[in-house]
Amino acid sequence: MNAILQVKGVTKRYGGLTANNDITFDVAPQEILSVIGPNGAGKSTLFKQIAGFVTPTTGEVIYKGTRISGLPPHKVARMGVVRTFQETTIFKSMTVRENVIVSHHLRSKASLLGFFFGSAQAKADEAEFGKSADDIIDFLGLQAIRNEMASNLPQGHLRALGMAIGLATHPEIILLDEPFAGMNHDETMRMVALVRRLRDERGLTVLLVEHDMPAVMKISDRIVCINFGEKIAEGTPAEIQANPRVIEAYLGSEDAAIGM
Amino acid sequence: MSMPRLAGVLAFLLGVFVLVPLVIGMTGRWDFYYTLTSVALLSVAAAGVWLTFYIGRINIGQGAYALMGGYVSAVLMTQYGVSFWLTLPLAGIFCAAISVLIGLPILRLRGVYFAMVTLVLTEVARLTALALPITNGAKGITSIPLPGELSVFGMTIIPDFATLENPKLAFYLMAALLMTLTYLILWRIVNSRLGHLCRSLQQNEELSASIGVNTAMLRVLAYAISSFFGGLAGAIFVAISQSIYPSSFVVQDSVNFMLYCFLGGLGYVFGPMLGTLLLYFGWDLLSIAKEYQLLIYSGALIALMLVLPNGVLSLLDKKGGRK
Numbered sequence: 001m002n003a004i005l006q007v008k009g010v011t012k013r014y015g016g017l018t019a020n021n022d023i024t025f026d027v028a029p030q031e032i033l034s035v036i037g038p039n040g041a042g043k044s045t046l047f048k049q050i051a052g053f054v055t056p057t058t059g060e061v062i063y064k065g066t067r068i069s070g071l072p073p074h075k076v077a078r079m080g081v082v083r084t085f086q087e088t089t090i091f092k093s094m095t096v097r098e099n100v101i102v103s104h105h106l107r108s109k110a111s112l113l114g115f116f117f118g119s120a121q122a123k124a125d126e127a128e129f130g131k132s133a134d135d136i137i138d139f140l141g142l143q144a145i146r147n148e149m150a151s152n153l154p155q156g157h158l159r160a161l162g163m164a165i166g167l168a169t170h171p172e173i174i175l176l177d178e179p180f181a182g183m184n185h186d187e188t189m190r191m192v193a194l195v196r197r198l199r200d201e202r203g204l205t206v207l208l209v210e211h212d213m214p215a216v217m218k219i220s221d222r223i224v225c226i227n228f229g230e231k232i233a234e235g236t237p238a239e240i241q242a243n244p245r246v247i248e249a250y251l252g253s254e255d256a257a258i259g260m
Numbered sequence: 261m262s263m264p265r266l267a268g269v270l271a272f273l274l275g276v277f278v279l280v281p282l283v284i285g286m287t288g289r290w291d292f293y294y295t296l297t298s299v300a301l302l303s304v305a306a307a308g309v310w311l312t313f314y315i316g317r318i319n320i321g322q323g324a325y326a327l328m329g330g331y332v333s334a335v336l337m338t339q340y341g342v343s344f345w346l347t348l349p350l351a352g353i354f355c356a357a358i359s360v361l362i363g364l365p366i367l368r369l370r371g372v373y374f375a376m377v378t379l380v381l382t383e384v385a386r387l388t389a390l391a392l393p394i395t396n397g398a399k400g401i402t403s404i405p406l407p408g409e410l411s412v413f414g415m416t417i418i419p420d421f422a423t424l425e426n427p428k429l430a431f432y433l434m435a436a437l438l439m440t441l442t443y444l445i446l447w448r449i450v451n452s453r454l455g456h457l458c459r460s461l462q463q464n465e466e467l468s469a470s471i472g473v474n475t476a477m478l479r480v481l482a483y484a485i486s487s488f489f490g491g492l493a494g495a496i497f498v499a500i501s502q503s504i505y506p507s508s509f510v511v512q513d514s515v516n517f518m519l520y521c522f523l524g525g526l527g528y529v530f531g532p533m534l535g536t537l538l539l540y541f542g543w544d545l546l547s548i549a550k551e552y553q554l555l556i557y558s559g560a561l562i563a564l565m566l567v568l569p570n571g572v573l574s575l576l577d578k579k580g581g582r583k
Binding site: 072077078082083085089091094098102105112116118122125126168 | 470
């Protein structure tokens with residue numbers, strides 16, 4: 001497999017607690033790969049390490065042949081690996097459109113001084129960002145709430161806005177942290193379709209962490225299952241569903257229900 | 261620039277540079293020049309504090325930079341004979357440079373932790389000024405000359421203040437000009453992409469980093485600009501009083517700068533300017549209440565914060581006004 005992202009022996013220890021232990025897997029270009037596991041299995045820690053928010057104790061993350069683990073998050077984002085957040089993390093006191101526009105920062109060519117003095121490049125950038133923001137808003141079907149204050153939005157729209165923020169950076173890999181959490185069946189199915197379109201229409205590689213098993217099974221090309229910080233299985237949805245270690249991990253824990 | 265905005269700017273300039281001198285000239289209340297000069301300079305320093313608020317940091321350490329800027333200007337003028345007009349930018353740049361060194365570690369802190377550290381800064385600055393030989397300890401630096409002549413290619417742009425009939429007016433005009441420039445810069449920052457990025461930082465630093473904003477750099481940049489303003493204001497205060505002591509700027513001043521911002525409104529560029537004016541004059545007016553001055557003053561502050569938590573300028577918004 002010609003991997004776009006390689007996670008190699010990533011281990012993260014917090015004092016005596018090992019959050020991730022020697023996790024290794026590859027991600028193929030334009031793949032939808034889900035990381036699953038019971039609560040506290042270390043999925044979010046793994047994501048944080050890929051996006052540069054946390055540096056692995058040992059091991060490394062390779063993106064297109066370059067090591068990205070240990071770089072600060074803004075550098076990782078500039079290379080094309082962007083994370084959206086578990087909570088509905090957005091800029092609350094901005095409108096939807098402002099949220100998306102400011103998130104184009106990565107692509108600005110003008111310098112900060114250029115912005116201050118309003119140089120030609122800065123103006124060109126602003127115009128381009130506005131247009132691109134409108135494109136993204138249309139793509140996600142957020143036209144109606146374009147000028148709404150983000151703090152006034154309901155859950156579903158917030159999640160979509162979070163995705164819009166991620167898209168605005170024009171990533172190659174987008175890391176979605178629990179995109180279906182707290183959604184009802186209809187909302188989830190709509191979101192599943194949307195994530196598919198990210199891949200099909202925008203050519204993104206999607207990594208997601210998720211608890212909603214039916215959605216994961218439906219959407220994923222491949223699944224990596226983590227328990228107690230260690231990778232216990234990797235494979236297609238069918239393989240994962242049949243894997244005795246995965247079933248044991250889920251049945252052994254209180255939150256049970258792999259949902260099949 | 262839209263018409264009402266242009267009209268507002270013109271009215272402001274007219275008021276500050278024409279009306280105030282006219283009214284003072286007519287009433288003969290020359291002491292108001294000193295008060296208004298102080299307001300203008302304090303609002304320059306408060307503008308810096310406001311900018312750090314804008315990136316989501318509570319800055320209670322502006323007094324440290326005002327003191328630092330004052331000493332830089334005083335030392336350069338008395339010991340090296342540098343012209344005041346050169347020491348002014350140097351004081352600002354010195355403060356900005358120091359603030360980068362201090363800011364790099366402390367700007368990683370958030371919320372109350374950052375506030376506590378900056379609160380200590382003012383006290384550290386005072387003790388440093390007491391201890392260093394170059395600042396002349398508790399005796400301070402006195403008999404600092406008035407700003408000299410500023411000339412370019414033999415053309416006198418600003419005459420020697422000592423030869424002026426009325427240096428109070430000159431100081432007032434200088435401070436008002438500096439204030440105007442400061443708020444022009446601030447307004448431009450806030451209304452350009454820079455301001456957008458600052459707001460993203462204020463609202464969510466992690467998300468800001470994940471969309472590719474170099475948050476550490478932007479924080480330090482905003483803090484450096486803030487300290488630059490603090491240094492400028494301090495340097496001019498020194499030129500006016502012609503002296504500086506370690507206690508010229510104390511913790512109380514740092515707290516006041518923060519209050520000016522709070523009162524004027526953290527969401528409005530001109531908030532700190534209005535806040536400074538109201539609080540400074542309010543305090544002076546309340547002196548008629550004698551021993552109840554502080555009681556009434558602090559009571560009024562608490563009441564204002566309860567009634568107008570977003571600052572006095574939020575009154576404009578309620579009437580459907582503009583920012």
